[in-house]
Amino acid sequence: MATADRTRTFMKDVKRVIIKLDVSSSQLLVTDSDFENPNFRERLCETVESLLDLKVVPIFNENDAISTRKAPYEDSSGIFWDNDSLAGLLAIELKADLLVLLSDVDGLYSGPPSEPGSKIIHTYIKDKHYSGITFGDKSRVGRGGMTAKVKAAFVASNSGTPVVITSGFASQSIVRVLQGEKIGTLFHKDASLWEPSKDVSAREMAVAARECSRRLQNLSSDERKKILLDIADALEQNEDLIRTENEADVSAAQDAGYQKSLVDRLTLKPEKIASLAKSIRTLANMEDPINQILKRTEVAEDLVLEKTSCPLGVLLIVFESRPDALVQIASLAVRSGNGLLLKGGKEAMRSNTVLHKVITGAIPDNVGQKLIGLVTSRDEIADLLKLDDVIDLVIPRGSNKLVSQIKASTKIPVLGHADGICHVYIDKSADMNMAKRIVMDAKTDYPAACNAMETLLVHKDLIKAPGLDDILLSLKTEGVAIYGGPVAHEVLCIPKADSFHHEYSSMACTIEFVDDVQSAINHIHRYGSAHTDCIITTDDKVAETFLRQVDSAAVFHNASTRFSDGARFGLGAEVGISTGRIHARGPVGVEGLLTTRWIMRGSGQVVNGDKNVAYTHKNLPLQ
Amino acid sequence: MATADRTRTFMKDVKRVIIKLDVSSSQLLVTDSDFENPNFRERLCETVESLLDLKVVPIFNENDAISTRKAPYEDSSGIFWDNDSLAGLLAIELKADLLVLLSDVDGLYSGPPSEPGSKIIHTYIKDKHYSGITFGDKSRVGRGGMTAKVKAAFVASNSGTPVVITSGFASQSIVRVLQGEKIGTLFHKDASLWEPSKDVSAREMAVAARECSRRLQNLSSDERKKILLDIADALEQNEDLIRTENEADVSAAQDAGYQKSLVDRLTLKPEKIASLAKSIRTLANMEDPINQILKRTEVAEDLVLEKTSCPLGVLLIVFESRPDALVQIASLAVRSGNGLLLKGGKEAMRSNTVLHKVITGAIPDNVGQKLIGLVTSRDEIADLLKLDDVIDLVIPRGSNKLVSQIKASTKIPVLGHADGICHVYIDKSADMNMAKRIVMDAKTDYPAACNAMETLLVHKDLIKAPGLDDILLSLKTEGVAIYGGPVAHEVLCIPKADSFHHEYSSMACTIEFVDDVQSAINHIHRYGSAHTDCIITTDDKVAETFLRQVDSAAVFHNASTRFSDGARFGLGAEVGISTGRIHARGPVGVEGLLTTRWIMRGSGQVVNGDKNVAYTHKNLPLQ
Known part of the structure; x- marks a missing residue:
């Protein structure tokens, strides 16, 4: 019997580990039908507690020898049907504080490992951003074995025991989970209730911002202009709310004894909202910076090449104190068709949160509010700076020290200057x-x-x-x-x-x-x-x-x-002043947020070793 | 007596260390005049050898108590005058295999530590690139105490004992020196005879290339054009020599069993030199890409702003096999006013060396041949990629794997593409x-x-x-x-x-x-x-x-x-195809090697809180 063989092998492994660790253990063999008896459940808890009091580690397994069911078990029948569902069941019965399921992969991934962009999901939120994931044959997730673990994790976590699925091969993984290290995938019944921005990782925010930015680019110039005008209106309409939140930040900073210059930069002065709204309207009325034709060339007859301006993609702005920087940079991002991640200072948290909410509230659903993400999670700047595959440009707005640190610690291009000598x-x-x-x-x-x-x-x-x-x-x-x-x-x-x-x-x-x-x-x-x-x-x-x-x-x-x-x-509008030599140099306007695309329109031309192409390479007017 | 106090403190320190290490030691106190006696010198060697045979560590110091000289000693008098010169003298007398001088800094630097770009000198070569360094009061080197050590190092190394000056504070520095680790500064009498390119670090080459590039930029457009025409001529005139060296590479590659595709890329075909010369002449005749006015704005009356094109600075090209890439990229660098570091594959070493020699031979002295450096030292690519403070752009020319590796391991912007899906x-x-x-x-x-x-x-x-x-x-x-x-x-x-x-x-x-x-x-x-x-x-x-x-x-x-x-x-001319979004995207011509500068010409205007400036911001024709 294959199952019995596997079980024997497993128990041998466990025994080896138990001996090595010099702890006592006790094997508890159970069957599905045992759990149908309420008395058994009660006794089970008492037994396990007594064993733990005696410092004996209980090890559960299905009592294959006396089990009446035949493999493969269906998950529609019975109370448990494999070790994962048994683990989930026991976690509930024993009211465990935590269930750790060890897998041969690091946790649950957003897609098959072979697919580019597949990333580990650190906190599983069923109803939100991962609702598209399916398991089993049609799975976007690499391994079928994960299905059973995820189901067990659903069951246990919904009943109140948090679950972490992590790798059994990784060194010290159980200890690291217990120490609170962010490894594996956490399932928690309240995960979907947590403040969304605290659950969505910065990487996911960057990916979402890029998707929204592609939709934003695809709007007409007038539609992008309208978004900016709506943002300006929304700021003015919410002035009281913004002011209240900003005052809360300012008085907290004063109470905390922050220095005056910081408090000054934190304060939105009375006329500030009006002046911000005005500058957004100016930006709305400027010539659309994207989809501009920068160069036109006739490559050959009926084969026309255009160099066009387009958004860079996703920008990360790290700024200190000044909440007005959030507004300026967000409106620049909208004008230039870019997605944006904002990471502000803690001292401006309430101001930033309300400004972000007001601004994204004015972004229509056909673009998506995730165009602009406010990183309020515990993701530190150092973590954000590692996302060089999903962020195209970092713009630090703050002290020389901040800029120097950012320049020294990222492979993402940085637009800014550390020194001004x-x-x-x-x-x-x-x-x-x-x-x-x-x-x-x-x-x-x-x-x-x-x-x-x-x-x-x-x-x-x-x-x-x-x-x-x-x-x-x-x-x-x-x-x-x-x-x-x-x-x-x-x-x-x-x-x-x-x-x-x-x-x-x-x-x-x-x-x-x-x-x-x-x-x-x-x-x-x-x-x-x-x-x-x-x-x-x-x-x-x-x-x-x-x-x-x-x-x-x-x-x-x-x-x-x-x-x-x-x-x-x-x-x-000024994006910043760059002392870098690449991309943009000196005072940089909105063009620093742009890149180019080459668009070619032909009528069936092929290269074929360049034998039959009569290249003309004639400059054409920009229309 | 201050000297005696210092000596006592020092001996206490030494004693503590000796006790800690549980080795026997023997104090040997000598005076300057002892060394005037040839018998003393002979006996000294015998004594030290006997002590070492007995596993006793001899510790020398000046016998202050009986010394007849008065501090401060002049280095023009006497045979030794401080512990450093005593160490140098003993190294010579005892024919030591190595003298390690411990300092409170990591070694000899190219300038004061406070100065940007000051770097440790790993191998001191007196007659070559460090001849400009002076010590003492007029020193470009941070600490006066270094002077004595460098002088002692000169004396000992010239007499045949190699010397390493390194930090006494760094962990295990003596052990690390003995293990051959590249720490501190090495003095060796043959250092100046070593293959020069093995001594000049890539950093120094990059700094020199930037200086030369600034002179190149400062030439007239016609002068830059002439350099290119001279390079084209030089290639044709040296065709036989180039061919001989290339054939040597090719047959070595064939003997080594390299695959045919690599050998093909390595081979300069008969018509190749002529076609390279032709393409350089085409490049020479193209419109000068630098010092072009890209934008002109009247900021205010009599205050005109220009955005002009200028070279990026210093480029690093990493290329495999194809020696023709060296010629193409070197001529592009000259055309665009950039400095260049070339790192080619070992298999093309002889071809690259002769091509580099022929090309730089055509660069006039008012620019300097160091405009184009061929990195033939053991500096690995990984080391070159760390030089983000002196290299502005890396252009990899080779396999996807090479490009991916380079992109993954440097903060220098990379112009290229790993994948073409x-x-x-x-x-x-x-x-x-x-x-x-x-x-x-x-x-x-x-x-x-x-x-x-x-x-x-x-x-x-x-x-x-x-x-x-x-x-x-x-x-x-x-x-x-x-x-x-x-x-x-x-x-x-x-x-x-x-x-x-x-x-x-x-x-x-x-x-x-x-x-x-x-x-x-x-x-x-x-x-x-x-x-x-x-x-x-x-x-x-x-x-x-x-x-x-x-x-x-x-x-x-x-x-x-x-x-x-x-x-x-x-x-x-194509520089490469970039899938990066920053700076240049898609097929990139010479403009990928350029950046911009803002030039403003005024008549005494000041900002003064913007109170009195009548900004016009009028676009002007480009002349």
Whole structure:
């Protein structure tokens, strides 16, 4: 009898383990019919409790030798019909705290392991996102054996015993489950009642966002515009609610003793909702950035190639404090046809939640509210940054530290800048009044901005120029602390700067003298962060040398570094400022959220070794 | 006496360690003047050897108590003047196999640790790339204490004892040095004789390539053009030499039993040099891709912003077998002003070396031959892929496996594609003769190409269409093995495909029936690789649905997938085909090697809270 053989083998395995662990065990053999007797059930509990009190591990199995049923059992008959259903049944009878079902795979997957995108399901929610999964022959799930386990897990979890299906091959899997590690698949009767966003993993949110974004792309330009206008209206209509939630965040932050600058950034000022709504309406009325034809080529007769703009796909925005960033970026995503995952700071949780709800409430069902996901689960940023197969771009909005950490820890492309070490170089031919005006603006207009001047380079011929004294005096008068490089420190008798590669982000700067424009360029290449650098000179030849050679995202002649900004550049909504060299550089508008597709329309052309194709490669007008 | 205090503290430390390790030790106190006596030197060796035979560790120190010299000693006087010089002296006297000098830093750095880009120097080569390093007050090296160690290391290593300077704080550093681990800085008298390319690290090559590329950018367009023409000439002039080296590689590969396809790719055919030279001359004559003005905006009166094209920076090309790829990519790099690191396969070492030499020989000194570095050191690809701070883009040219591995293991952006799972969908309204022509071309023109068809999707209404039978028969006649998805496998009685996500790259394909164009689109999104997908239909509405919704790099209507290629698209030289969504997508020409810079020319404008700036944001003609 095959079943008896299997059972003997299994019991031998168990015995080996029990001996190895040096614990006592007791075999309890039961049959289906035993469970029909209520007294048996009562006694069973008492027996197991007594054994556990004695530190004896009870091991259940079907009493094959006396079982009257014939294999294969049908799951429509009997009370249990295999070890999995027996386990489920016992869990209920014994009111177990947890049932762990060991499988030969890591848990329940969203599809067959061979299929791309199949992922383990950490929390099974029957009525929600996994309702499409079927088991058995028509299963999207890899192994038939999983069916029995999932059914047992349904039964036990619905009766109140949580179940984890995990791998029996993985090291220490039972211990790891008991320690609360997120391995295997958890079944819990309340799982469907849990806050949905806490159950849906970030990966699932990203996949859903991509599906919604594809539907969004497929709308007409006017339909996308209408969504934006609806979002603007919804924000205004819900202003009181938004304000209440934001005030709750603000007072919690104040109570928690957060520093004032953070509380300031957290606060939605009275006019903020109106101004956000206004900027969304402006965005709604801008030219549709997607499905634009960027290039048209006649490849051969009747064979026309177009390069068109299209959304990047799914964006992840990690932002701190500022809830208005959520609104700006969400409306940019809608305008550009992208899906979006938002990960905000805890301190803005209530503001973010209500803003997210109001915004997604305005997204029609033919797109899907999952277009924009707010990650409120315990998924940490580090986990999100691993999703390089489902997220196309990360945009960090926050401190330099946040940006640096994100850049250092993900393979997803990052649009942003960690450092903004901007230089102003005053050439010997500079108009010193202009130099003073620009230096003062670059340093003091908004010292915490990334485009503020951090280092002032001065041509050595100006060491004794009265104009320079005037600039230094003005800086000091405004309260700017000045540190010197090796030369300036000596010449000007000022404190020495620790490093040229330093961003003060405050009312302080470094000054150093250089031999000429070439030395200034070399200094900038060596110590700068390739953000924004400026030359002040009346000598156009020197200016062109600087403009041509300085390898930074933005290079200015006779204008303040503070102009380095998407709005001031006239790019409309600013996505961020990138010091990366790939994809988008410097202040980035909505085009940073786009990629391209090549569309070709032919009439049956084939390549056939290029023997019969008469390539014309003629540029065509963009229509 | 401070020196005596320090010595006592030191000896206490040593004693503690010696006791802890349970070894015997013997203190040997020496003075400078001892070494002036040749007999002392002889006896010293004998003493140390005897001690070591007895397993006693000799510990040397200066005999401060009887020393007649006064601190601070000058290194111009005496034979030793500190513990480092004593160590160097003893190493020579005792003919030590190795001297390990322990420091409080990890070794000798290329610059102060606070400076960005400062890296540990693993092998010190005095006469070559580190000749610029100075020590002491004017040091580019962080710690003055390093000076004494480096001097001692010079002395000992020049006399034949290799020296490693490493950290005394790092765990097990002495053991790790003895095990040959690459920690600290090695000084060896023959270091400068070692094959230079084995000494220059890939990082240093990347930094040098960037410097050269900045000079290259700064040339006029005609000067860059001339370099390309010189390279073309040099290749033709050195054809015999190149051929000889290539033949050596080819016969070595044949002897080693490499498979024929690899040997074929390795072989430079007789006409190849001429055709490479020709394509370089074409490239030389194309419009200069850099310093192009892409956009001009009047930001305010007299404040003009330009977006200009510029080189990405430094490219890393990893290629297998084909030495012609080296020539193509090197000429593209020169045309686009980029620096380049080349990492070729071992099997093409001699071909690559001679081609690299010929090409860099044509690069003028005002740019520098280090513009193009051939990585022939033992630096493995994995090490190169860590250099994300000095390399801007990786372009893999080789097998899918190579590309996948590279994509999986680097944070540097990768331009390429791992998979090319291209679909052709035959709609119910298709002209079946056209469908046959396109399907045959897409599958059989070059089955190993990434743009060859892997999956044929057919509208379900065509299941019994004679046109479909005709296509299947033609495929079979040409020798194409056909596998079916779940439906086609049943309906057509053909073997079942293991997975829809499979690239055969050979005379084989998968076929499946779908309900309609939307099912085809969903199938492509689910199983495809977003490379190139095609619809065959006479229904323009259906075609537009497909062209609009399929989210792949290239989407075709009634044309073979084989057209998805830089040359056929009319892009000129092809850099690669990208399935990434960032930066460049689909077939990529030279524009994939470019980024942008923002250039602004003003007349003293400042932001000053945007109070006085009258923004115009007017588009200007590109001149």
